[in-house]
Amino acid sequence: MLILMNKLNYIYFIFIMNLFLILMNSTSIYIQWLSMEFSTIILISMINIESKNKIVSIMYFLISSISSLITIMIISVNFTQLFVLKNSNINLMLMISMFMKIGLFPFFSWMILIYNKSSWSQIFIISTFMKFIPIYFFSSIIYLSPIMVMLLFLNNMFISVYTNLNFSIKKLFGCSSIFNSFLFILIMYTNKNLFLLIAILYTTSLLNLILIFKFYNINNLNFNNISLNSYYLLTLVLFTYASFPLFLTFILKWEFIYNLNVNLSNNLIFFLMLASMLMLWNYFILFKYMILKFKYNKMTKINFLYLKKINLIIIMIYSIMFMTFNLI
Numbered sequence: 139m140l141i142l143m144n145k146l147n148y149i150y151f152i153f154i155m156n157l158f159l160i161l162m163n164s165t166s167i168y169i170q171w172l173s174m175e176f177s178t179i180i181l182i183s184m185i186n187i188e189s190k191n192k193i194v195s196i197m198y199f200l201i202s203s204i205s206s207l208i209t210i211m212i213i214s215v216n217f218t219q220l221f222v223l224k225n226s227n228i229n230l231m232l233m234i235s236m237f238m239k240i241g242l243f244p245f246f247s248w249m250i251l252i253y254n255k256s257s258w259s260q261i262f263i264i265s266t267f268m269k270f271i272p273i274y275f276f277s278s279i280i281y282l283s284p285i286m287v288m289l290l291f292l293n294n295m296f297i298s299v300y301t302n303l304n305f306s307i308k309k310l311f312g313c314s315s316i317f318n319s320f321l322f323i324l325i326m327y328t329n330k331n332l333f334l335l336i337a338i339l340y341t342t343s344l345l346n347l348i349l350i351f352k353f354y355n356i357n358n359l360n361f362n363n364i365s366l367n368s369y370y371l372l373t374l375v376l377f378t379y380a381s382f383p384l385f386l387t388f389i390l391k392w393e394f395i396y397n398l399n400v401n402l403s404n405n406l407i408f409f410l411m412l413a414s415m416l417m418l419w420n421y422f423i424l425f426k427y428m429i430l431k432f433k434y435n436k437m438t439k440i441n442f443l444y445l446k447k448i449n450l451i452i453i454m455i456y457s458i459m460f461m462t463f464n465l466i
Contacts, residue, residue, distance in 0.1 A: 147259045150184045153177075154267045161274055170275045171210060177271050178202045185260055194255045201248055205239040213279065226283065233286050236276040240269055240319055243293035246300075253312030261308065262348045265315040266341045269322065277326040290320045291409055298416035302423070307351075307359055310420055314380075317417050325394055336390050343379040343387065350375070359427045373428070380421040381414075 154177045161173040178198075185195040209232060216228050236242075241249025253261060280286070294317055301313040318340065325333040350356070350372050354364045364372065381387040391414075399407055 147184065147188075150180055151263065153180050154263060154271075158267050158271050158274075161271055167213060167279060170278065171206075171213070174271050174275050175206055177267065178206070181260070181263055181268055184263070185256065188257055188260065189255070191255055194252050197248055198252055201238060201245075205235045208235045229280055229283060230285065232276065232280050233283075233289075236272060236280065237289070239272045239276075241316055242319055243289070243296050243316075246293075246297065246316055249316065250309055250312045253308050253315075254306065256308075258348045258352045261311060262344060265311065265344055266337075269315060269319060270337055273319065273322050273326055277323070282324075282327045287324075287406070290323060291406055291413075293317075294320050294413040294417075295409060298413045298420070301417070301420040305420075305423060307356065307424065310424060313420070314417065317413075321391065321394065324398065328394075328397060332390070332394070336387070336394075339387055339390070340379075343375055346375045347372070347379060359424075361428050369428070373425070376421065376424070380418060382418070
């Protein structure tokens with residue numbers, strides 16, 4: 139981070155990361171709630187300072203405030219029913235509040251708008267800690283119900299199709315963040331250690347992408363100025379971020395799906411895999427823009443025969459790895 143991020147962004151990042159650590163190590167619901175709200179205030183101040191368009195910060199503030207007020211009122215008034223009786227209606231209201239907070243279906247449009255109007259530094263924080271903190275908090279007060287699972291599946295099916303409409307690179311990452319929220323939520327309920335591992339890998343891969351995008355000023359599919367080495371690096375990091383087969387993120391996701399198969403029906407697993415394939419197709423659209431623009435702007439000076447040999451070797455290695463993975 140953090141050569142390209144200015145000093146103020148670095149301070150914001152450190153504060154939010156510390157708040158996440160406080161939340162994880164606290165057993166008090168109210169301290170966890172305060173940590174979540176302080177992180178929201180820090181992000182809003184960051185957006186206000188960096189962005190000329192104040193609509194983004196106002197919208198984020200309004201939606202987050204509504205969600206937070208609903209949450210704290212429910213916790214304060216219905217504490218016994220929440221933790222002892224596990225009232226289904228209260229659980230549903232808290233679930234709606236969580237969906238609103240992190241921009242899940244049907245409250246996704248405001249989050250996509252914020253992604254389109256935010257800088258890459260802001261997108262990084264929104265996609266990582268501003269997702270992890272609410273998910274960690276709400277998982278401690280909401281029990282996993284069949285309605286919640288169905289809505290999460292519906293969210294992924296819708297987002298995987300919606301990404302193609304008016305395709306842009308920031309919208310792709312916004313929809314991808316919403317899509318991956320399903321993964322983080324269910325992992326949080328099944329295995330918190332696996333959640334932390336996947337969160338670290340997700341944050342690292344996204345950070346590498348953000349640094350490349352900021353360095354080459356890539357905002358809307360403009361890959362004209364990227365170098366050859368950075369092109370290969372960007373492709374590799376995108377494969378990792380998108381959880382393409384045989385990459386570490388894919389293996390962890392595959393392990394997660396295997397664990398889900400014990401608790402969920404095969405039909406839901408099928409729809410999850412279908413939604414994942416549709417989401418991968420959106421990354422192929424991004425690769426298409428990358429290949430076409432890079433090829434006609436930079437590759438005219440490169441030996442194409444050499445590139446074909448390199449691509450052939452990569453395909454052979456990938457095929458061998460895929461066969462080995464299936465044998466295992």
